[in-house]
Amino acid sequence: MEPVRRTMELVAPAGNLAALKSALQAGANAVYLGLKNATNARNFAGLNFTEADIEAGVTLAHRMGRKVMFAINTYPQPGQTALWQQAIDHAHALKADAVILADPGLLGYARERYPDLRLHLSVQGSATHLDSIELMFEQFGIQRVVLPRVLTLAEVERLTRQTRVEIEVFGFGSLCVMAEGRCILSSFATGDSPNNQGVCSPAHAVRWVEQAGQLDARLNGVLIDRYAPGEPAGYPTLCKGRFLVEDELDHALEEPTSLNAISLLPRLLAMGVSALKIEGRQRSPAYVAQVVSTLRAALDAAERDPARFSVRPDWQAALARHAEGAQTTQGAFDRPWK
């Protein structure tokens, strides 16, 4: 068995160069980013990186002794793999410290073409247990897996003991309630999904309609939510809408909440989790700066003295400001609904 780790890498989202700089200044050990196309799971207008931005970002990160990871984590559709392969070529040429991939065909391409390139299995790869992780290790030599947000702490701990592949978990950000890579709710309603377009509940399909004081949020015509006058309205992500089941109106799938695992940091450290990921490439540089610096402070405290670690109220307050619906949950880690 490997010795228990004493540190965890803090991995921050970078939707653009300004966010990348904020993340590094706030103490992220690594940032992850995507190119401006459907090769990554946050393919939004105005987001992501040109090659010049990436060069500047990589240079800055490497000068600071930090890492840059490239998310190329969507699934190329038939006849279109060249674009994804080019993204891997670019990542290698631009000195990526790792590429985050989900598609086995692409993992094979990357491993064969660039044996020195570090490969991470994306959360979109949906590896939820030992056999799936080991398969990707045996086949492609992945060095890290980003775990889907469906596992309890006990299962995460079991995996860290069972596999030699590094484990990365989500620590903060918008909560995806479905197993990523295996959810096509968005494409069912809009035609575009995370898998085929790198988008979920895409903005081009969203319509806000105000009528008699009520605000309707529609996704390609489907009424996702209706807000009473004065009621705060969130982005109409399909799975977080309010629907009727047996005439009962509720968030039938999930409330608009964010994942916040800050109180679990000593346990994640003790079980040997290698990296903590922050979600939110679509969020502002200010979000990145505040969330990263808060988690940096908490992680440093947990690493210094895990036994005496307690979550400071100002940390919670800072994170709460960036939580969806101002609510947070520990998600599948502690499964309050279990």
Add this chain to the structure above:
Amino acid sequence: MNTSLISVAPVSYYWQREDLLRFYADIAESAAQVVYLGEVVCGRRHQMRLDDWLALAHTLRDAGKTVVLSTQTLIDSESDRRAMHKLVEKALAAQFQVEANDLGAVRVLQGQSFIAGPHLNAYHGGTLSWLVALGASRFVVPLEMSGSELQRLLAEIPAGLQCELQVWGRLALAFSARCFTARHFRLQKDHCEFRCIEHPDGLPLQTREQGEFLTLNGIQTQSAHCLDLLAQARDVYALGVHVLRVNPMSQGTLAAIAALSTERHPDVPLPVGVGRCNGYWFDRPGMDWVETA
């Protein structure tokens, strides 16, 4: 003449044991040639244990069907993982093929001839070649793929790999750690009282405008609409699809199989309140219905 095989996907709902056995007795008499068996949604469902599934598999094989045992789609606990190993071991020992519904099952099946299930995200030839190298003999097309994309995919398909496409039945759209049926009844997942057994076609989820939209089935979210590509069956076969898959519901399944086998396409009756969709096939959102001549 359409000469594709007709397959029956695993029953995704939690049916009473006697209802399930009655259903498969009917399937044994039907024109379907390939039958997938097993619990693919929730490891807590125990009306049928592994040995019961295997006994049923033998019965259906004796009735002339090609039987495939299917693994659970989302495995998120060690007990689910062990159950998957056990299923593979026993199925192979009895010389049944297995449908791998996640990458972990692919690992356990490598070197054997297996079916790559619909949730493995095999969208292009590179990934299909990888699956073939591990032993895949057939793959089920990802549900969101359109006819034109499938045509492009089949141009990249490795030699000898068969292709299977769902042409009828609800679409399995998502899988979660949470059980939405338990959530609806304000029950904890581990103390769910097996309430999904009271809903043999899942729980309808409607928009506030009463529009049918989704179906809750435990940790699985399905379309409310029933995919209906019966009218396109001949085109599908002409593209090079070997197996046409029917995803069972409590009503209409046998009629859909009969329609596929005869190539006459009467309106297959659906449960009250269930509409049809075929949008994916036509490069549109999956929920759309495109009327065809």
